[in-house]
Every structure is written in C-alpha cells, then in structure tokens.
Amino acid sequence: MLRNKRTYAAYFLSSAFSVMVFFVCALFLFHPDLKAQVAWNSALLVLAQAEVIMFLFCFLFVLYSVGSFLRSRKREFGILLMHGMTVRQLRKMVFMENMLVAAGSLGTGILAGLLTAKLFLLAGSNLLGINPLSFHVSLYSLLLTILSFLMLFLVISLCTTMLLGSTRLIDLFQSGIKRDVKPKFSKVLALLAGVLLLVSYALAATATASTVKVRMLPVTAMTIVGTYLFFTQASVALLGLMKKNLARYWKKSNLVLVSNLAYRMKDNARMFFLVTIITTITFCAVGVFASINRLSGDFALDHPAQIGYVSKEDGSLEKKHLEEISGELTARGASYRTEKIDLVYVRVLSSSLASGPEWLPVISFSDYSRALSAAGYSVSEQSPAEDEALVLMSSHREKLLLQERKPASYRLGEGGLLLHEIGITGRVSIADHLTPELGNQREGVFSGLVVNDAVKERLRMDDDSSKVERYTAYYTDSMESTEGIASRLTENGRMDYERGKPYAMTVSGTLFEVQRTTFGALLFFALLVGTVFFIAAGSFLYFRLYSDLDYDRRQYLALTKIGMTRKEMEKMVSRQLGLLFFLPVGVAMVHSLFAFIALQRYVYISIAWEAAAILASFCLVQVIYFWFIRARYLRNLQKVHP
Secondary structure, eight states, rough: OOGHHHHHHHHHHHHHHHHHHHHHHHHHHHOTGGSSSTTHHHHHHHHHHHHHHHHHHHHHHHHHHHHHHHHTTTTHHHHHHHHHHHHHHHHHHHHHHHHHHHHHHHHHHHHHHHHHHHHHHHHHHHHHHHHHOOOOHHHHHHHHHHHHHHHHHHHHHHHHHHOOOOOEEEEEEEEOOOOOOSOOOOOOHHHHHHHHHHHHHHHHHHHOTTTTHHHHHHHHHHHHHHHHHIIIIIIHHHHHHHOOOOHTTTTTTTTHHHHHHHHHHHHTTHHHHHHHHHHHHHHOOOOOOOHHHHHHHHHHHHHSSSSEEEEEEOOTTTHHHHHHHHHHHHTTTOOOOEEEEEEEEEEEESSSSTOOOOOEEEEEHHHHHHHHHHHHHHOOOOOTTTTEEEEEEOOOGGGHHHHOOOOOOOOTTTEEEEEEEEESSSOOSTTTTSSSSSETTTTTTEEEEEEOOOHHHHHHOOTOOOEEEEEEEEESSSSGTTTTTTTTTOTTEEGGGGOOSSSSEHHHHHHHHHHHHHHHHHHHHHHHHHHHHHHHHHHHHHHHHHHTTHHHHHHHHHHHHOOHHHHHHHHHHHHHHHHHHHHHHOOOOOHHHHHHHHHHHHHSSOOOOHHHHHHHHHHHHHHHHHHHHHHHHHHHHGGOOO
C-alpha cells in the first residue's frame, strides 16, 4: 500500500470526504435543538433521504474504485503469483488492504467531521433559517456512520473475488500493454448520438409550462443514450475526421496528440460517460434547489392574508375557532383586522374541461377587490361582464400553466347560466388549500371563479342547490407574528380543505417557516451531496489517468529520444489532459444549460443568476483541480526523463 500511495491517494481522500459529509448530516439528523424547530419533520425527511442517497452512491463509488485499483495492479499480482503466492493468499491480501483503507478513511472522515462540525452546523443553520445550532455529537450519529461504512467496505471487500478477474499469468502481465489495433466506430451510431442529443436539446428548449413534465422522461432517456453514444462512437468519429485534415494532423505534435486521444476516448468512453452523467446530476440538483429556494422570497404573494379560515356548510365550529385565533393573536400583542367573504358553491351542469368539477366556488369581483385591498394590493382587472368570469388563481406557481391552457366555459346552476373564462386574476386573494383543488397538475390548479356581483347574487338566490361557505381573513402587521398560531387546529400551519374536516385553515407564519426550512434543507442537502458527487467524478478521472501512467512514461521517453523537447511534451500533455478533464464537464454544462432552460419555462421567477453562478462555481473548481493534477502528473511523468 505504501508503494501504491499515489494510486490510493484520491480513493482514500474521496472516501474520507464522503464519510465526513455523511457524519455531518448525521449530526444534523440527531441534533436535539433541531427537533424543537417547527419544520423538524420536513428537515428530518430531507436529511434522511440525503443519507440514503449518499450511502448508495458511496457504495457504487467504492466498488468502481476498488475495481480500478485491481486492474492497475495486475502486473504486480502476476509477479506475486509467479513467486509462489496462491490465489487465496492474494485475495486475502487485497481484502486486508481494502479494510485497512476503509478503517483509515472512516477514522479520518469522522475526525475531519468533528473538526469541521461547528462550521457545518453554522452554515446549515443559516441555510435552514434557524438559530445557530450548538456543537453536539450524538452517539447515534457516530454509530450510524461507523456501522454504515463498515458494512459498505466489508461487503465490497468480500466482492474482490469477482473483481479480480482472470489470474492467468499471461493475462496479468499483458494487462498494461494491450492496445486495440485501431479504434473503431459505427457511422450509424455516431450519427444517432448527434440526432438524440439535438432532439433532446430542441425538446428542452421549446418546452412550455404544460409540457415540461411530459417531456422530462423522454428527454432524459435520449440525453443519457446520446451521451453514451457520443463518447463511445461520435468522439472517435470526430477524431477520425481530424486525421483526414493532413495539414493540421501532421503539424508538430498533433500526430501523437490526436492518435493518443483516439485510443484514450475509446478506452475511457464509459468512464467519461459516467463522469458526465454524475456531473450533470450535480449541476442540476444544486441549481434546481438553489432556484427553488428563491420561492420563499415570494411567499407573501401566495398568502395575502396572514391567517385564512374557511368554515364549511354547517359552520358548527366557526365561532369557537375564530375566538381561539383572535385570543392567541391578542395574547401575543399582535394587531389585526379581519375581512369576511362568502364563497358560493354552484353545481356545474356541464364544462368544457376534460375533467370538470361537480361544484365550483364563486366569489364576486367586489369581494375579490376587497380582499386584495385589505392585503395592501391594488386591483388592475376590470369587473367581468355577466357572461364572463376570471379564473381565481390559487398560487403564483400555477400562473404559467393557467395562462397557457385553453379558456374553459361552464354551465352553472339550475338555470344553466353560461360563463366563459376571459383570463386569470392578477393576484391570489384566497390562499391555496382553502378551497377544493380544481383543474389538474398539467393544465394548472385554481381556486374558483370571480364573477360579476350581480351574477353571484343571481346564482346564490335562484339556485336552491347552491351552498355558501364563509372565508375569514386575518391581516396582521407581520407574517412572523402568526408563527405557531392555532397549532391545535392545523398540521404544520395548514388544514387542507380536502381533509374532510368541517373547516379549512392556513397560517402563513408557520407555513413560511416550514417552507423556508424545507427549501433550506434541500439546498444544504444538494450542496453536500453534489460536492461528494463532483469530487467522486474528479476521482474517476484521477484513477484512469494514473492507471495509464506507466504506458505514458514509456511513450514520452521514446518521443524525447527522437527529438521532442520537454516544452513540447508538456504542451502536448496539457492539451491532452485538458480535453480529458474538461470534455465531460463541458458536455455536462451543456446538458445542464438546457435543463435550466426547461425549468425556467415552468417557474415564474427568473433562475438565470442561480444557474450561471452554479455552473461558474463548479467550472472554477474544475480548473483549480486540473492545474493541481497537471502539475503532479507532469512531475511523475518526467521522473524517467534524463
């Protein structure tokens, strides 16, 4: 192991870093102060999922790493077998090596986690939007980390029997020198790679809010297959075209560079594909959660009233509940004002919607205007005509979907009054979850219709089957003053209309805290797991690079003997390493860019800044990593030079 420390370095450090991140997540998971937070259940779910995903990825990463080590040391194994070591002794030695590295990385990772725990706790508290968590190490977090990774390393070490492959001496000694006569490719598959990638990019770029979800799976599948074919077929075909340009191909060291790249692309195609997919997942996960975190800034737009309460038809508990809410607000010293609006539920005789509702809540335009004015918003719409209606938007998240859908028409009440949608409301007047969920996830969810005042009274008076529910809105000076209000009546700040209770309710202060903590936990999880993914992707490149070091030494030694200067050699190696390092990351950035374009069509806020910042940050880290590896690789490569 000491003689192979260069090979083990990236594996050891990456494993130790994975252990450290897993341990830090476990510290959050079992921290007693976090359990006292309002959004503890949401944060617990996110952190638990992060632990599971990280563990599964670490299993695959360690499995790949062990396989890479065994392939790079086959000549060494051949020498040991030739000098009398049995296959059983060889497997025992490899098992002990793996467990020794496992113990070292586990201890190093936990120690690094303890040293940096306070920093991570402060950063995590900031992202979660809670008070700084104190330094606390739970015995459960230690046991979870130790037992999980011991099991992981033990299972993989036991699998080395299958990873060793052939133990014939001829196969072991020729493992480092066998090269294909000529890299081959299929013109059809190379063309298919370009078609799949271009079609997936086009579908992502032209997606709308209503088609993003539908196109997500086929676009992802085409991108994955296209990426695999690009590295295995199209990249070799492109290098073959470069060889036909003799003027450039025969210029200086391009002959050696292009020929080497053709072999490397073919040999490393699967590794490049794996790095590209992992890096794309990292970019998209961090970018998506960083963008979604911005939704908390527009939370007030979806909750114009700090507390919303809807009493259903019987109204038996309305007085008791409202007195309880008012009493809690008064006890906190919070000033408030209330508005009451009648929601008239009218039977729908027919509808142009594919799955039209049986009952439709209707409010008058004057009530809609009064609710917005009480929240401090101005009304830009005009009152609908007697045969027109505005779609009552339930959330700004649904705005793009509702704008794209075809306007519907309804025939309501016993008289069959015909109403046509003429647009959607500019703002939310009644928060989501206080009325039945109308519409669908593809075309947009809405809360009801806003109609002319006279139409509402006509539907209410002329239709004996109509029913009336009362909406009571509490407006306070600050949303934070309502956090934890009426906790007995809600679950995490709301009681959905569909839950079957005689009332529905939302408390914006509690909901905001839950949402902010959940989104912060998602971003924290994405940053931690994304960093592990990104470092693992860099480790894959490191493994493959150093597995070819002996072959490259012999090749570059031969080139220096026939006249290549050290400067020319360094330039050629730098260009070759640059392509190997930045091609997978570049392809991943293009994939992510089109993913962000599709996401932008789905959300109503701009995510351009978050997407650019994420891509630029990871690109900068990759550049630093490249220059560090380049310096070390050149130094090791030149050890054989005179």
